[in-house]
Amino acid sequence: MSTEKLQVAVVGLGRMGMRHARHFATLTPRAHLVAVCSPVQAELDAAKNEFGGHLRTYLDYDRMLQHEPTLQAVVVASVASAHAEQAVKAIERGLHVLCEKPLSTSLEEAECVLAAYKKSLLTRPGQKVMCGFSRRFDASYRDAHARVARGDIGVPSVFRSQTCDKLDLSTFTPAYSGIFTESSVHDIDLTLWFLGEDSRVKSVFAAGITAIEPALRERNDRDNGIGIVEFYNGKIAQLLVSRMMAAGQEDTTEIIGTQGKIAVNAAPQLNLVHIHDATGIRREVPADYFGRFREAFITEANEFTASCLNDTPAPIRLDSTVNAMKIACALQESMVTGQKVEFDESGQRVSLAKL
Amino acid sequence: MSTEKLQVAVVGLGRMGMRHARHFATLTPRAHLVAVCSPVQAELDAAKNEFGGHLRTYLDYDRMLQHEPTLQAVVVASVASAHAEQAVKAIERGLHVLCEKPLSTSLEEAECVLAAYKKSLLTRPGQKVMCGFSRRFDASYRDAHARVARGDIGVPSVFRSQTCDKLDLSTFTPAYSGIFTESSVHDIDLTLWFLGEDSRVKSVFAAGITAIEPALRERNDRDNGIGIVEFYNGKIAQLLVSRMMAAGQEDTTEIIGTQGKIAVNAAPQLNLVHIHDATGIRREVPADYFGRFREAFITEANEFTASCLNDTPAPIRLDSTVNAMKIACALQESMVTGQKVEFDESGQRVSLAKL
């Protein structure tokens, strides 16, 4: 194995940005964090303090790209609205890109990123661009996927997945794009991974309620949603997404095949402790996605790095991410309109007029 | 407590009929099984052999009703196609009726039974007529319902339930009316019980596939289905029904409230045994609904008996059963047509023309 290290910069040093910086700086042996970028000087100072004096810091993203000629990869972890533009700029410079999810705040932008990547690939076939869906790097999901892939459950046919977040009113902000586009999109990404990346969506239908926050309706959102996705290959998916769990984060997935079933996290748990007291026997649950998927993010950093250095396929296909976003947007729309959204076999929306 | 015993007859002595007869004859202290009816002489002989020489047997249902003047209650457990007619005849004679599910093979017939009962009640206010949805008598579902009813989870808002049967091709017969009307109807009954018996359905949508048996399409059925139900009170339900489980019967329900969640049977199990061997740690699962709900059927027999003798409300409202059937039929239709089915606030179907 080469001892060359991937020269990485992180843009965005909020909560997730700092975590990515930490993972690349200290827990990814084959990577070297050389620069970070944030519009907030205090965040830059904190990074320098934690990761050492060698770290170069930038208030401006373009300036970083210009002044780091040896840079090989950028981790985009800024505000969601900047993801697409920053990704495209890095792509055009030939850098590898790991973009924190979401890839963009609109499907159109996402398609632009994909187009930029496809164009860049023509001259730089080894370039890697990937959106970080952390669950794909989780040991349990991977074990499940390996079992499905080798046929242990026959033909995977019905996919059921739920993302249920602990109630946290501080996250009920306009920056949260929508319950399907922001939360359920993880389940949709998994749907494609488990049912086949090339599964073509046929229709979606969704319903939602506002059990906690009626004002969400004003921005076309709900606090609980359920959805159905049909594919042209005769497979179906059932999604549930909730933002009002009391115990913690409960993300569960079931893959039902013709000869068996695999369940992931059917019994959510924080760790291996059970507490026996006058109320019964109890276990705690992770408070949030990072409590559940921290290890997966570290694996993501390491595997992204390895794919760049070894020129092996990136762990997640960018077109699959865009496809997941398309389905998520359609579900969000269906939830609001109450109408089924249909696609033809080429992936184009069937206009309502044609129905 | 009165020592009077309810005089009961069972019509239909197939697998479920014999079980009902057994429960009333030997495990319901306040009931007395006096007669049974079946068109099959061998079944009558078997019953007489098991339950004793005092038992009176009939090949003809009408004849039984005529010749048993002291009869107080009939358990209808014949073929589904006979349920409605036999129930109505018993109702009109003023007998209490426990009708095995389904109440009928069409929604119209079910409404006729309800109408007959309402009419009969005008002159016989103590008469009990109930369709036996066994899960309502299960100790775990009852514990869950009591918790929800006393507000432990705040406002129950999202209901998720699945009926997943072990694959058994011998049950893939035309007598099986449909995956939503025959299997998922249990979950729909629970939906009404948990979200409120008076919840008015607003719309349903469903999708289904034939992963195992494509020929089901010829009779407008599928072997796996997923569905969504919206209610006018701002609550929603998500249903999954599958007939191809490998391990056994896996019926799971989750009730998500604004302040907590209750799950029933999230980890299906046959009993309290875990087997540790070279394949890991394993538990078995009940092979079928009776393996899971045997105790519930016995409780059902005892509580139906008590409601008749004590003149307390029957454990399940007959109008709720008809409502569940209405929703089940709409889901079955939606699965086949791919169209959402809508209802107005009075419960009437909204015609497609109006959409």
Place this chain on the structure above:
Amino acid sequence: MSTEKLQVAVVGLGRMGMRHARHFATLTPRAHLVAVCSPVQAELDAAKNEFGGHLRTYLDYDRMLQHEPTLQAVVVASVASAHAEQAVKAIERGLHVLCEKPLSTSLEEAECVLAAYKKSLLTRPGQKVMCGFSRRFDASYRDAHARVARGDIGVPSVFRSQTCDKLDLSTFTPAYSGIFTESSVHDIDLTLWFLGEDSRVKSVFAAGITAIEPALRERNDRDNGIGIVEFYNGKIAQLLVSRMMAAGQEDTTEIIGTQGKIAVNAAPQLNLVHIHDATGIRREVPADYFGRFREAFITEANEFTASCLNDTPAPIRLDSTVNAMKIACALQESMVTGQKVEFDESGQRVSLAKL
């Protein structure tokens, strides 16, 4: 199957006596409860009220035996100190006996009951006398035993079992004979059942503490105990017994074999409900042995009845019960003296002088 019913009387109508009466009167189709006996008139009245006017009641046990010439079986459920004498009297009259546990309050008395039974068997080979260790009738323990018996785990070699009762200071009375003789004896009975009824004990050692009630030391008891049993066949057992559980009753058993392991009730639960709230995910636990083993007691009544009527072996061997008591007494003694108690291969105590 014969429709003859076993004519049964119950002596003792305390909590467990009434339960036995109920099980034989209403949930054991092949039995007929004809008489009950209690020194408390109110208990007799209550029984008559619940089970009907046909029931004959007695304040005196001897009188009942004299005045019930058609009686076939007696269920002894009186105070423990009366068990042995009442059992012997019934044995000598040729009656079948189901004696609630313990068989007696001393090992010597237990041996007298066994001797009386062995003598009676010489002339009445069909007579059944059994001490009711309810766990032997539990569906999970039976499933486990069947797996072990057919070799699923190879040679069962290490047996671990614990009886952990919910803390209930009202049970800390002198009537409770001792933590090993009263509670752990269930695990010892299981030890013999799983490791082989003819396993000969080689030595025992135990230790105990008084975490809750130091005064127990005055009557040679403790509130928590741990013990080791060695057998001459090279198998060992590890026991734990506690009277201070906070959540409820937690009785767990593991049978470790050379090729696998079976666990019974490794995850105690009241039912199939999980409660998700701000404290995590929780299940409740049965409050006491009856909450855990009610079904087993009903099975016990039915199987004892069947063995009497069919003249098949009683479900539990009486000599095995006496053997379990011998081990329990030795453990109780070891816990108090701190000395290992040893037995020779013929089952005789090895005197300390010989050590």
Place this chain on the structure above:
Amino acid sequence: MSTEKLQVAVVGLGRMGMRHARHFATLTPRAHLVAVCSPVQAELDAAKNEFGGHLRTYLDYDRMLQHEPTLQAVVVASVASAHAEQAVKAIERGLHVLCEKPLSTSLEEAECVLAAYKKSLLTRPGQKVMCGFSRRFDASYRDAHARVARGDIGVPSVFRSQTCDKLDLSTFTPAYSGIFTESSVHDIDLTLWFLGEDSRVKSVFAAGITAIEPALRERNDRDNGIGIVEFYNGKIAQLLVSRMMAAGQEDTTEIIGTQGKIAVNAAPQLNLVHIHDATGIRREVPADYFGRFREAFITEANEFTASCLNDTPAPIRLDSTVNAMKIACALQESMVTGQKVEFDESGQRVSLAKL
């Protein structure tokens, strides 16, 4: 936080040694692996290949100590028979020491290491010497310990713990010192941690069998053992150790207090996947301790490093380790002799003559 890095060397590059080297080289941000030592040149080459050309390699331990004047800490991960001597040499040079378990192959040697450390501390109060009991760094055990420490279960009184390894005949070698001294010592260390590091042992008793390998008796060992430990503070511990698990490693601990209980790993699992197939619902189990405790070893490396750099107390007291070894040796002896081993309140063995 200082950006100084701890200069670390690892001696011994077998399976565990390489893991320690990897953890310090790549997953401990505050440590810098500067040298490794092994008598096997190929192991040195492999380390250099994996960790980079800067790494200095030594075939001789003394030579390494002499030629690395800036070295601050040594990780001793060589063959067990070399641990004590290598630890003492490092201690005498003033180096911090993390010694892989066991600290030595005899209690006497362990006491020598402790004596050397105590002497060294007189002049170097900041020196850290610790034996690596990995479970102390496991997130679940720590959560459990925190709950016990803050009184959640009242007074911890009964401790039950088991180490059950997957059957692997290749580990049945003379290098394995004994079932209590090598495996159960982990549970004993936990016993002291949970019941109080200053708990003084009063007596131990053990029994064991050879279910798999009778030849173990020749070296005074068994393949399954059970033990009891009594402390002068009125607390007791129950241990089980087995080397013949079929499914994988099953290490379970229960701490029973006067007001509750904490269980760790009562339901062993490899990950969050459940497999539903014709045999039931199944999960896998880690194959060995590293599958269960990998994260704990990484935490251990980081916390040992932090305690050295920050001069905070080492995570595990060395005298507690020696105490655990004393108890383990006594249990091993008791298992072989069948005699209880007693200690007076000062910790001295009570001679058999005095009994």
